[in-house]
Amino acid sequence: MPVVIDSDCINCDMCVPECPNDAIEMGSAHYVVNADKCTECEGFYDEPACIPVCPVDCMTLVQE
Numbered sequence: 001m002p003v004v005i006d007s008d009c010i011n012c013d014m015c016v017p018e019c020p021n022d023a024i025e026m027g028s029a030h031y032v033v034n035a036d037k038c039t040e041c042e043g044f045y046d047e048p049a050c051i052p053v054c055p056v057d058c059m060t061l062v063q064e
């Protein structure tokens, strides 16, 4: 269940240093989450660390 970043992303960089797995990287137009690396922060935090720091609320935890 990775986090997904939608096209509202303004490339502000706020989420990148929050990720303990280096899962957030620049895509073709905006930042994207590498689903192979995102663990929802399991083992590091109780909840995804990236979502609360996003100023435009464009990060969503996808439920599978």
Ligand code: SF4
Pocket (backbone or CB within 6 Å): 002, 003, 018, 019, 020, 021, 022, 023, 024, 033, 037, 038, 039, 040, 041, 042, 047, 048, 049, 050, 051
């Ligand atoms: S939920 Fe955690 S591991 Fe996944 S992208 Fe966000 S900060 Fe990284």
Ligand code: SF4
Pocket (backbone or CB within 6 Å): 005, 008, 009, 010, 011, 012, 013, 014, 015, 016, 031, 053, 054, 055, 056, 057, 058, 059
């Ligand atoms: S914090 Fe939100 S707006 Fe900023 S780069 Fe990350 S996903 Fe994009």
